[in-house]
Amino acid sequence: MFKSLTKLDYLLKETFLGLLRGGWMNWAAVSTVTVLLFLFGLSLQTSWQVEKLLYQFGSQLEVSVYLQPDTRIESIQPLIAKMPDVAAIETITKEEAWTKLVKEMRISDIESATQELGENPLVDEMKVKARNSQVVPNLATQLAKLPGVETVQYVDEVVKRIAQLHQGLNWITLIITTILTLSAIAVTTTTIRLIVMARRQEIEIMQLVGATSVWIYLPFILQGISFGLVGSAIAWSFISVIQQFLGKLLVNQPEFIQVITNRVQLTPAEILLLPLILLSFGAAVGLMGSLFAVRRFAKG
Numbered sequence: 001m002f003k004s005l006t007k008l009d010y011l012l013k014e015t016f017l018g019l020l021r022g023g024w025m026n027w028a029a030v031s032t033v034t035v036l037l038f039l040f041g042l043s044l045q046t047s048w049q050v051e052k053l054l055y056q057f058g059s060q061l062e063v064s065v066y067l068q069p070d071t072r073i074e075s076i077q078p079l080i081a082k083m084p085d086v087a088a089i090e091t092i093t094k095e096e097a098w099t100k101l102v103k104e105m106r107i108s109d110i111e112s113a114t115q116e117l118g119e120n121p122l123v124d125e126m127k128v129k130a131r132n133s134q135v136v137p138n139l140a141t142q143l144a145k146l147p148g149v150e151t152v153q154y155v156d157e158v159v160k161r162i163a164q165l166h167q168g169l170n171w172i173t174l175i176i177t178t179i180l181t182l183s184a185i186a187v188t189t190t191t192i193r194l195i196v197m198a199r200r201q202e203i204e205i206m207q208l209v210g211a212t213s214v215w216i217y218l219p220f221i222l223q224g225i226s227f228g229l230v231g232s233a234i235a236w237s238f239i240s241v242i243q244q245f246l247g248k249l250l251v252n253q254p255e256f257i258q259v260i261t262n263r264v265q266l267t268p269a270e271i272l273l274l275p276l277i278l279l280s281f282g283a284a285v286g287l288m289g290s291l292f293a294v295r296r297f298a299k300g
Contacts, residue, residue, distance in 0.1 A: 026227065029184075029191040033231030033285055034238075036180035037278045041239045043173035044277065048270055050166045062090075063140050063154040065126040071148030073124045079146055080128060085135040090127040123150065181285060188227055188289025192220050196294060217294040224290025225283050232282030236275045 067076065073091050080089055128143065130136045136154060144152040196203070196217075206216050266274070 037235035192293035224286040228282030228286030232278040
């Protein structure tokens with residue numbers, strides 16, 4: 001137990017001394033990782049929020065089904081309810097629709113208005129909610145094929161635009177993240193390599209006394225991981241500040257903007273998951289950079 005604690009103490013001291021000796025090069029590595037994880041974190045958070053917005057539109061998007069004049073709701077509602085893509089059904093009889101229309105036109109005498117037209121000109125309507133946005137076009141096609149259905153209407157342009165935005169955002173995030181990840185690994189590799197070269201004499205002495213390559217170069221690997229962890233912590237703090245700033249800014253915005261904003265808020269699980277992802281990603285980048293740096297020296 002004491003021996004293990006002594007080894008751990010040695011590794012931590014060597015790692016800390018290496019960070020102190022790195023100087024401004026340490027900050028070059030940390031700042032590169034910070035920029036990478038800051039942009040990645042913002043993109044990931046935005047992607048989650050766009051997915052929520054897409055789901056909100058998809059789950060609330062209603063397919064309006066207008067029945068033929070001689071078809072009643074009772075005869076077709078059971079058929080629609082059995083469809084697997086249907087989440088909910090709202091029925092509006094032609095009498096209810098006519099009463100609402102007359103009130104909106106501010107006509108006080110409903111019966112006289114009906115008599116003037118001869119009969120109620122409207123038809124029974126059913127508002128069918130889909131389970132998600134992807135099934136809406138297929139659901140509309142199925143509804144249009146039902147007997148007694150005259151017209152099916154739905155507005156999917158908004159959903160398509162948001163889906164395209166989400167897909168484009170994912171591609172842009174992938175490209176930028178890949179480029180910045182390679183840059184962060186390269187800077188970390190260069191930084192660790194310079195630190196190793198600066199301590200070359202100490203390493204040779206350790207090799208002469210029989211120290212293994214793992215024992216010699218493990219502190220340098222821990223330094224690389226430290227770069228990633230520090231960079232991820234800074235990136236998360238910046239993201240948190242931006243979230244708080246936007247939250248205060250949206251307080252004075254119109255109500256409909258606040259409603260949309262509330263619907264795309266991250267869940268507690270996502271709020272906890274985001275920093276964990278950043279820490280893991282940062283540690284992985286630092287680990288890869290340090291491994292590339294010490295591999296050549298360890299072989300030599």
